[in-house]
Amino acid sequence: AQSVSQHNHHVILSEAASLELGCNYSYGGTVNLFWYVQYPGQHLQLLLKYFSGDPLVKGIKGFEAEFIKSKFSFNLRKPSVQWSDTAEYFCAVSHSGGGADGLTFGKGTHLIIQP
């Protein structure tokens, strides 16, 4: 069974600080990797995804993530955060089997940006 681990449950940063949220997964096969964001009172939205190719993927709102296969990691980064980035961030993984397999989520990281 696959699992996803997010190292930080709560992160508090000041505006303009740099952000890195850790994500590690355990699965022996080929995977697809995702970061979703959930703003207060809103639904889960896709930030970025990795299926194959360049391991450095860029998403919306200035976010990026790097897939490091040897470390089973897919950390999320943003060079300068804004107050509006306050949200819950979820890392997720699915099998890379060509189908829309279900996602396995981490427990989430609650990010608070102080103005």
Next chain:
Amino acid sequence: GAGVSQSPRYKVAKRGQDVALRCDPISGHVSLFWYQQALGQGPEFLTYFQNEAQLDKSGLPSDRFFAERPEGSVSTLKIQRTQQEDSAVYLCASSLPVGTIYFGEGSWLTVV
């Protein structure tokens, strides 16, 4: 509509009551998923449909949980004899056969 639509958005049920949660997926999306998200946790997989066929129901926590998608579009998640531990947000998601999974806003269930 443009996105995944779920109803009701909020439901308060008395313990022992049956509830039904509805999901309207994005038009044309053959894959449909149900997830349960407890407070402070990530979403956990419940069940998966491809068109009308329920291909995976391994995440349903008990036989009180039942999901259907009879015509391959709208889906209903039914919980019988609700218990307090069923309190959670129930998320529906849909996708094409391959690709990004899009989530609805969820149905918040509180069992009192």
